[in-house]
Amino acid sequence: MFLQCLYTTFTLTFILLFIIYWKLIRPGKRIYDVLRAQGIPCEPFVPLLGQVPRLYKYNKQNRIMNFHEELCKKHGLIFMFGLGSYPRLVVQDADLIADILGRAHAPYYQKPRDLSSRLKPLIGLRNLLISNGYEHARARRMLNPGFHFENLRSMVSNMTDETTKMIDKLFESCGKTINLEKELSFLTLTIIASSAFGGNFETMVNAREIVSEAFIAALDAIVNRSLLLIDQIPFFSRLPFWGKDIIDKGCEKALNFVEQIINDRKQGRSKNLCQNADILDLLLKAVDSHGEHFTDEEIRQEAMAFVLAGHQSTGDLMVWIMYVLMTNPSILNACQNEVDRVLPNGMIPTYEKLNELNICESIIHETLRLYPPIPFFVRQCIQDHTIKSKNYQLNIPADATILINSYLIHREEKYWPRPLEFDYTRWMRDPETGLKPKLAHPYCYLPFASGPRSCIGQNFALIEAKVILAMFVQRCNFELEPKNQKIAMDVRIIMRPKFGLFSKITKRR
Secondary structure, eight states: OHHHHHHHHHHHHHHHHHHHIIIIIIIHHHHHHHTTTTTTOOOOTTTTBBHHHHHHHHHTTHHHHHHHHHHHHHHOSSOOOOEEEEEEEEEEOOOHHHHHGGGGGGGGOOOOOOHHHHHHHHHOSSTTTOOOHHHHHHHHHHHGGGGSHHHHHHHHHHHHHHHHHHHHHHHHTTEEEEEEHHHHHHHHHHHHHHHHHHHGGGGGGHHIIIIIIIHHHHHHHHHHHHHHGGGGSSHHTTOOOOOOHHHHHHHHHHHHHHHHHHHHHHTTTTTOOSSSSHHHHHHHHOBBSSSOOOOOHHHHHHHHHIIIIIIIHHHHHHHHHHHHHHHHHHHHHHHHHHHHHHHHGOOOHHHHTTTHHHHHHHHHHHHHSSSSSSEEEEEEESSSEEEEESOOEEOOOOOOEEEEEEEHTOOTTTSSTTSSSSOOGGGOOTTOOOOOOOOOOOSOOTTTTTGGGTTTHHHHHHHHHHHHHHHHHHHEEEESSTTTTTEEEEESSSSEEETTTTEEEOOOO
């Protein structure tokens, strides 16, 4: 009897270990071996963990980007490290990136399954951020008209109205210290809500807490769970621990908010505030090549992606811009002089006047270079594929996951002179031709990714950023408070100052 129990225990243990090896270790080790055999520098292969313990340590010290910088200095522009059971092939050579992101080879690469599983609770799978293949291409074609420049032009007045309200509200603080990160996040939330979905959403009860704070808390929990490897084991991912309640509550609040937006439009309680169709109009009315509309579930998830991802990334871009201006008086002065010239006597920006703000535009692009809100993105190879450049030829095996670190590419001296210096003049348009200087490589600047999966809302975000920047500079004096406050980069998919950005806002004139 004892021997039979011992044999049963041994058999079950062996089966369990075999399943763990076959499902969680072997797939990553196979990819690791194939890439390492091609001479790619690699961090040691550690089953199930990879370099997560080191990454977690850096994250606790608020030095997450230092982890990536040190690996880049150690290995060069191409290397591999382990994120749990998933190897990550880091590619920072622009020629190879062109092969990965370019339209010709786009069918070989898609959003990774592990990323989709992490973000599924927050925004679902049927949206432009997560979907792949035909579903993504179909949605992209259906939504592209919403971002035509004529539609964007009609949204500028909503952007200026919401920015005016926010600045007036900040003046009521009477010079008290405020957290600009939270205020700018709420501003971009109200802008995308009014411009893309209509209605007067800043009056909604607890709107700030419903979306801005609930979303950030859920995103924090998702990232922490990934560092603890919780979501790599389906059984663990379903247990009500390790922040799952935070994710569930945040997702429920955000979903309720988005469903209210949709229902208000359907039932006539809100209306389009733009002269042309807004994004919600498009979601409700668009048809594909077969005459099919978006389903109710697709409408909800696309709206979730626009509201949550759109407002947070632009909000954090504005935080970094304000930080740059408050720590570089000469840049602030140049920006103020241009705004005073183009928009004299407190003139409200128009679409046409925004195009004359060359310095403001250049400051935005340089901030996106040094502080990209999305500092890295990933692609999964779905079929064996070869990528080439002058110096490299890599055979990428199916299921390999490639990490493209735009934060480091934007600071690579191979592509940027004085890469760590904030120099907005590198983006200044020629006054005669109106053309921007040519990049060292078309794929060395990737704040919105590139190719068929580039951010569909990038022009909306750039116009919105220019409106907010111009109006804040035009009307406000702002200074860091305290001047030596700690600014630490915190990466929760989106890169933001971990401790906020505290400032005093007063009237400029």
